[in-house]
Every structure is written in structure tokens, then in C-alpha cells.
Amino acid sequence: MPPEAPSLSFQSTLSQLLGFLALTLSWGIPLPSKAAAQAAPLPLESGIQKQVSAPAPAPLVKWLQEQIEAANRRDLEEVMAGYSPDFRHRDGLDRQGVERAIRKLWEAHPQLTYAAEILSWRRLGPEIVAEIASQVQGSQSSARGEFQVQASALVRNRYRPNAAKPEQLLLVEQEVLREASTLTSGSAPPTVTFRLPEVVKPGSPYSLQAIVAEPLAQSLLLGAVEEQPVAAAGYLDLTSFALEPLQAGGLFLQADAPPEAGARWLSVMLVNQSGLVVESRRLVIQP
Numbered sequence: 001m002p003p004e005a006p007s008l009s010f011q012s013t014l015s016q017l018l019g020f021l022a023l024t025l026s027w028g029i030p031l032p033s034k035a036a037a038q039a040a041p042l043p044l045e046s047g048i049q050k051q052v053s054a055p056a057p058a059p060l061v062k063w064l065q066e067q068i069e070a071a072n073r074r075d076l077e078e079v080m081a082g083y084s085p086d087f088r089h090r091d092g093l094d095r096q097g098v099e100r101a102i103r104k105l106w107e108a109h110p111q112l113t114y115a116a117e118i119l120s121w122r123r124l125g126p127e128i129v130a131e132i133a134s135q136v137q138g139s140q141s142s143a144r145g146e147f148q149v150q151a152s153a154l155v156r157n158r159y160r161p162n163a164a165k166p167e168q169l170l171l172v173e174q175e176v177l178r179e180a181s182t183l184t185s186g187s188a189p190p191t192v193t194f195r196l197p198e199v200v201k202p203g204s205p206y207s208l209q210a211i212v213a214e215p216l217a218q219s220l221l222l223g224a225v226e227e228q229p230v231a232a233a234g235y236l237d238l239t240s241f242a243l244e245p246l247q248a249g250g251l252f253l254q255a256d257a258p259p260e261a262g263a264r265w266l267s268v269m270l271v272n273q274s275g276l277v278v279e280s281r282r283l284v285i286q287p
Contacts, residue, residue, distance in 0.1 A: 056118050060128055060159065063169045064116070071114070074106055084160065084170040091176065091230050091263075109149060112138035119154075128159045128169065131177070151181035176263075179282045186275020190214060190221070192250070194279045196266060200257045202285050208253040210268040210279060221246045222271040225253055230263035230282065241269040241278075257285045 055061075063082055070078035080099050087095040114136050121130040133154050140147040158173040178198055191213040200206045212221065224241040251268055258264070267280040 056121055056130070057123075057128060059161075059167060059169045060118075060121065060130060063159065063171075068114070074110075076103060076106070082169075082171055084172040087170075087172055087174075089174050109138050109140050111140075112136050112149075124158075126161055127172075129156065130159070131156050145185055147183055147185045149181070149183050152179070154178040176282065177284075179280075181278075181280045183278040184275065185277075188272075189275030189277045190270045190272050192268075192270060192277055192279055194268065194281070196281050196283060198282075199284045199286060201287060202257055202261055203259045204257050206255060206257055206283070208255070208266060208268070209250065210252075210270060211250040212270060212272075214249075214272070216246075216249050219273055221249070223251045224269050225251055226267045226269075228265050229258075230265055241267075243269065243271060246270075257283070261286050 067079060067082055070076075070081075076099065079102065080095065083095050083098065085095060087098065089098065093101065114134060116132050116134040119131045119133055121128060123129075131154065133152070135150075135152045137148075137150045140149060154177040156175045156177055157171055159169040160172045162168040162170050193209075193211045193213065195207075195209040195211075197206050208225065210223070210225075222243040223246045224243045226241055251270070262285050264283045264285070265280060266283055267278060269276060269278045
């Protein structure tokens, strides 16, 4: 019998939260130089180019370092001290929503390691805008077994000096530009190549492909695709997968993007007799 398919949404508990916890400051993490479909762990696919031509401002470096130390201690109060009281996330979350989401993330995934790279930064008057690519990996133990999680994200953060302490930056706004996550469990979960455009125009057709490398042969393969709009509520909601037997070596979907600009979370779960894999991506809809 194949392993039980958990009713969870990995994207809801990890991938979107990468933006809030792009913590470990590193200047040498290799990132892909051109778009490519790859098996897990899947890096960002949009041809990221490092753009930093000068050292990042000291207050920005200090903010990241303090976030790292607080997160490693699981000190949520100290993490949130780096957020402005009027913080806003483009997905609809406020400061309180972020705090609830991080708490839920840490409860589900108590052991996570982070890496990040500042790709670009610029000053806008007293403010700083920085794009940060982050990666995270870890494990989760549950009654269903051990789960391995890996994810990556590209976020744009806007910082403003703290009025009470001008030398200290506070995060006032964040936008997730790209994100991808992978969850695996079992001794030999399906090896998947996941293809999905990162950006599509409103109303335009797009395709999703989750191709399993192992021959189907006589083995059983179950799968499902779930889609939901990116919204604040999705950071706390769980997504159930209605698994169905697959006759082909993967999942293939043709669909039309919504007519309005926005973003969607798309997740694929594939289960064989030896394990499971969940791949999640953000699809951006913009003119």
C-alpha cells in the first residue's frame, strides 16, 4: 500500500514564509544563471543575476544578523522587533498576521536552516529597498513519518529607519516575487521534474507539468493538483489533496490564467509505494 497522503499544504506552512525569514546572510550562495526545469530541490527559475556592486549598508546587514540570531533561538518577539508596527505585505498580511504565520511555521517545522543572498539594494531617500534570495531546508517528524522540506524564494523588502532609534532599520513592506517548495517523505519518493511558468498574462493559457522520472511499470502512482489564490488567509489554511490513480508518468494540466492580475499557489502531490513528494510554486498573473 502507498503511504498515507497527508492533508496539508506545504506552501502554506513554509514556502510563503520564506519572505519573512530570509535570514542567513551569505554572499556566495550559487543561484541559477538561466531558467531551467530541475528536479527537487528546485531553485528559483527566473535567471537571477547578482546585482550588488557595493557592500550592503551596515544597518541592513545588522538587521539581517539580528534576525538570524533571534530565529535560531526561536525568539519570535525579537524577530518581530525588526518589523514596523505598520508593516504591510503585498499578499494582505499585517504585522499580527506575520507573527501568527511564523509561530505556526515553527510549530510545524522546529528544525530549519536558512541561507540568503542580497541580490540588489538601493536607497529611496531615507529608506532602503533590497531584493533577497533565500533558501531553507529542514525536517519534520509526525505520526506519518519523517518529512524533508526544501524551499526558495525571492522577495523585495522595503526598510525605514526606526524613529526612536534612527540607526536601526524596520521592515515596512514586503513583496514575494518568486517562490518554490518541495516536501518529500519515504524511502524512495517520486523524482519529479516540475515545469510551470513563473509569470503569465491575465486570461492567457499556461501548462503545468510534473514529470516522474521512474518508469511506471506495474507500480501504483497517485497524484493531485491543487490551486488557490494567494491571500492572507492562505498562510494559515491547509490544503487537502484528492489523490487519484495516474495512468501516465506524472501530472499534466492545461489551464487559463484568471482574468485579473494577482497570484496563485499551485501544488502537486505525487505518491508511489515508497514515498511521496509535494511540489508548490507561485504563479504570478500580470499584464
